[in-house]
Amino acid sequence: MTVALSGKEVAAKLEQQFPASIIESNEDSLLVKSESLFELVSFLKTTPDLEFNFLSSITGIDYFDYFEVVYHLTSMIHNHSLVVKTRCYGRENLVVPSIVSLYQGANSQEREIYDLMGISFEGHPNMKRIFLWDGFQGHPLRKDYL
Amino acid sequence: MEVGGAREYIYSDAELDRVEGQVIDELKANSQEIIPHPDQWLEQDVEQNILLTTVDWVINWGRRSSPWVSLCFPACCAFEFIAAMGPRFDISRFGMEILRASPRQADLMITAGTLTWKMAPNIRRIYNQMAEPKWVIAMGACAISGGIFRSSYNVVPGYNHIMPVDVYVPGCPPRPESLIYGIQMLQEKIAKRKNLAQRG
Amino acid sequence: MAIRTEPFVLNMGPVHPSTHGVFRMRLTLDGEVVVDIEPVVGYLHRGIEKLAEERTYTGVIPLTDRLDYISSMSNNLAYVLAVEKLAGIKVPERAEYLRVIMAELQRIGNHLIATGSFFNDCGAYFTPFLHMYREREKIVDLFEMVCGQRLTYNYMRVGGVSQDIPEEFLPALDRFLEQMPRSVDEFDWFLKDNEILLTRSKGVGILTNEKAINCSITGPVLRASGVEWDLRKADPYSIYDRFEFDIPTGSAGDCYDRYRIRIEEMRQSLRIIEQAVKQMPSGPVMAEVPHLVRPPVGEAYSHIESPKGELAFYLVSDNSIAPYRCHIRPTSLMNLSAIREMVIGWKIADLMVIFGSIDICLGEVDR
Numbered sequence: 001m002t003v004a005l006s007g008k009e010v011a012a013k014l015e016q017q018f019p020a021s022i023i024e025s026n027e028d029s030l031l032v033k034s035e036s037l038f039e040l041v042s043f044l045k046t047t048p049d050l051e052f053n054f055l056s057s058i059t060g061i062d063y064f065d066y067f068e069v070v071y072h073l074t075s076m077i078h079n080h081s082l083v084v085k086t087r088c089y090g091r092e093n094l095v096v097p098s099i100v101s102l103y104q105g106a107n108s109q110e111r112e113i114y115d116l117m118g119i120s121f122e123g124h125p126n127m128k129r130i131f132l133w134d135g136f137q138g139h140p141l142r143k144d145y146l
Numbered sequence: 147m148e149v150g151g152a153r154e155y156i157y158s159d160a161e162l163d164r165v166e167g168q169v170i171d172e173l174k175a176n177s178q179e180i181i182p183h184p185d186q187w188l189e190q191d192v193e194q195n196i197l198l199t200t201v202d203w204v205i206n207w208g209r210r211s212s213p214w215v216s217l218c219f220p221a222c223c224a225f226e227f228i229a230a231m232g233p234r235f236d237i238s239r240f241g242m243e244i245l246r247a248s249p250r251q252a253d254l255m256i257t258a259g260t261l262t263w264k265m266a267p268n269i270r271r272i273y274n275q276m277a278e279p280k281w282v283i284a285m286g287a288c289a290i291s292g293g294i295f296r297s298s299y300n301v302v303p304g305y306n307h308i309m310p311v312d313v314y315v316p317g318c319p320p321r322p323e324s325l326i327y328g329i330q331m332l333q334e335k336i337a338k339r340k341n342l343a344q345r346g
Numbered sequence: 347m348a349i350r351t352e353p354f355v356l357n358m359g360p361v362h363p364s365t366h367g368v369f370r371m372r373l374t375l376d377g378e379v380v381v382d383i384e385p386v387v388g389y390l391h392r393g394i395e396k397l398a399e400e401r402t403y404t405g406v407i408p409l410t411d412r413l414d415y416i417s418s419m420s421n422n423l424a425y426v427l428a429v430e431k432l433a434g435i436k437v438p439e440r441a442e443y444l445r446v447i448m449a450e451l452q453r454i455g456n457h458l459i460a461t462g463s464f465f466n467d468c469g470a471y472f473t474p475f476l477h478m479y480r481e482r483e484k485i486v487d488l489f490e491m492v493c494g495q496r497l498t499y500n501y502m503r504v505g506g507v508s509q510d511i512p513e514e515f516l517p518a519l520d521r522f523l524e525q526m527p528r529s530v531d532e533f534d535w536f537l538k539d540n541e542i543l544l545t546r547s548k549g550v551g552i553l554t555n556e557k558a559i560n561c562s563i564t565g566p567v568l569r570a571s572g573v574e575w576d577l578r579k580a581d582p583y584s585i586y587d588r589f590e591f592d593i594p595t596g597s598a599g600d601c602y603d604r605y606r607i608r609i610e611e612m613r614q615s616l617r618i619i620e621q622a623v624k625q626m627p628s629g630p631v632m633a634e635v636p637h638l639v640r641p642p643v644g645e646a647y648s649h650i651e652s653p654k655g656e657l658a659f660y661l662v663s664d665n666s667i668a669p670y671r672c673h674i675r676p677t678s679l680m681n682l683s684a685i686r687e688m689v690i691g692w693k694i695a696d697l698m699v700i701f702g703s704i705d706i707c708l709g710e711v712d713r
Contacts, residue, residue, distance in 0.1 A: 055562050056562070056649070056656070056675065059671070062671075076573070103560060104683055104684070105561045105683050108680070108682070130387060132391065133163075133263075133388075134166065135170070135171050136167070140299050217361055219367065220367070220389070222497060222498060222709065224367075225415065247361075247362070264388050269361075298393035298397055299393055299396070300391050300393055318498065
């Protein structure tokens with residue numbers, strides 16, 4: 001049975017390494033600052049106790065004041081999972097660091113979030129639209145499209 | 147042979163994407179109305195007054211008894227079409243034996259699936275490559291009017307925006323028996339064609 | 347005398363007989379050897395995630411049918427499990443057993459088409475495909491008895507299934523269960539030692555297990571690389587912890603292993619269906635759920651082992667009758683992330699065999 005790790009427990013483990021990065025942690029998830037996302041995820045991947053080696057999915061959500069990017073991580077070795085979230089504020093020029101160098105499976109999902117929501121990922125090797133064509137105006141999955 | 151020099155071809159990737167995007171935008175701007183079918187007069191009550199010569203009758207018999215299909219399989223209806231070609235609902239007894247991937251050898255296009263604006267220029271190019279006389283059967287709700295996806299931002303509301311359609315087969319997906327009935331309706335339509343008069 | 351050569355770009359376009367749907371690849375070729383590949387997708391992007399925000403929770407179920415249109419029951423199951431997790435609805439026992447029977451029948455149906463198309467790509471033009479399609483027609487007849495549709499079933503509902511099985515279903519299922527193991531053995535016996543299959547697929551398109559985990563690959567492709575990870579055992583959903591079955595795992599990570607795993611999984615699914623039919627109780631098939639489901643504010647992520655891999659739905663609700671955000675984890679798009687590693691260095695003919703062994707469905711890639 002895959003144990004869904006509580007955000008509070010993992011936050012307690014991460015406090016020493018990343019003192020100011022965790023904004024909020026509750027039972028379900030862990031909310032972090034987008035600047036320290038890359039280091040935090042690579043720490044989660046390499047620590048012997050946690051070892052999240054499998055990225056299940058990345059999702060982008062449009063709440064009107066901010067955009068949220070949700071990462072679902074799983075560890076096949078210890079059979080537990082974790083939800084990590086990060087936010088970016090505003091409607092234009094949204095940037096989140098990319099984790100493609102850690103998990104190659106994030107490649108197409110980050111392109112999809114760029115295409116449909118407009119959040120660009122810094123460090124992605126091929127940041128262009130994937131589902132819609134090059135001259136398409138706008139980002140369809142935003143709440144203010146049509 | 148090193149891989150480093152492999153990507154320097156005539157157009158760069160970004161240029162290719164931009165050109166393809168422009169083609170799609172132009173097609174979308176030009177396809178906002180439904181294309182009326184030139185043979186629409188055949189559906190009205192002029193049927194009894196058509197006199198076909200024996201030569202016409204023979205040519206029409208040859209054309210309708212062996213329609214060959216060209217490949218156009220975007221989505222789910224493709225599997226009902228494959229079922230119709232399978233051993234249980236065999237459409238090769240109606241002459242539709244060959245499913246080759248070449249539009250030059252085909253005279254019928256059965257559009258099995260939803261059409262999106264990104265795919266539309268490619269389907270239009272396949273339609274242009276088919277030789278006259280050619281017919282189109284719109285199969286399924288997505289092909290007739292956009293179906294369950296009609297209000298989406300990327301879906302063409304029906305194939306009749308980019309090509310003239312002869313027979314509409316409803317269903318989501320239509321059963322193979324409905325598709326066979328649609329093909330038989332098309333065969334009746336082909337039987338009424340006047341061939342020799344059009345040359346003069 | 348050395349001949350000067352240079353690589354060229356070939357477009358294997360959206361309309362092609364060997365790609366399983368509208369999938370486009372820009373290949374850079376040096377002679378016949380593939381040097382680089384860039385997949386271009388989006389030709390079937392219908393905007394299902396956006397349409398789901400305008401429909402009620404029950405109204406999204408027909409949209410989910412059309413995702414992976416070869417295995418509609420699995421898509422329905424993943425979605426209703428997510429809504430039930432969000433709203434805290436408990437499903438009656440008989441409905442759980444019916445869901446498992448339908449999901450496993452769907453797995454057999456999907457693997458029949460996957461194996462048949464794989465043989466199409468290997469060159470056995472249509473004969474194995476037609477034989478397997480004939481078996482699939484029997485499964486489709488069973489589904490038609492239950493819900494009236496042949497391809498897009500719309501059978502599962504939030505809180506159970508939409509209707510109970512008719513009387514003729516169980517005798518027909520028993521006849522199917524008697525006859526199907528012999529058909530699977532017959533296919534296996536004919537095809538497993540075929541010389542052309544062995545030459546074209548053994549050792550072709552090898553994917554190591556670290557690479558597979560890093561690229562987020564799931565399903566038969568992951569198990570062929572030696573990783574024993576099946577969500578029915580690792581994180582059992584519904585009532586899968588009550589059944590006994592094995593998980594076939596490969597060792598070499600090539601196309602031949604993926605084909606063998608699919609045949610073995612068909613046998614294991616038949617085992618699960620037999621156990622489920624014996625254990626199924628009588629009772630209601632639908633919980634007491636209001637017509638317009640209105641879950642509380644929150645989010646839920648539910649994943650199942652669909653025939654192609656891990657299919658997951660991530661639902662966010664804001665206490666209204668329509669989902670605020672419905673995100674679908676696209677199994678086939680993730681399985682395509684490793685295609686560059688698997689294909690570079692092989693020839694075009696091998697490319698089609700490798701691509702056929704991954705078994706993608708474009709409705710799920712593009713949504």
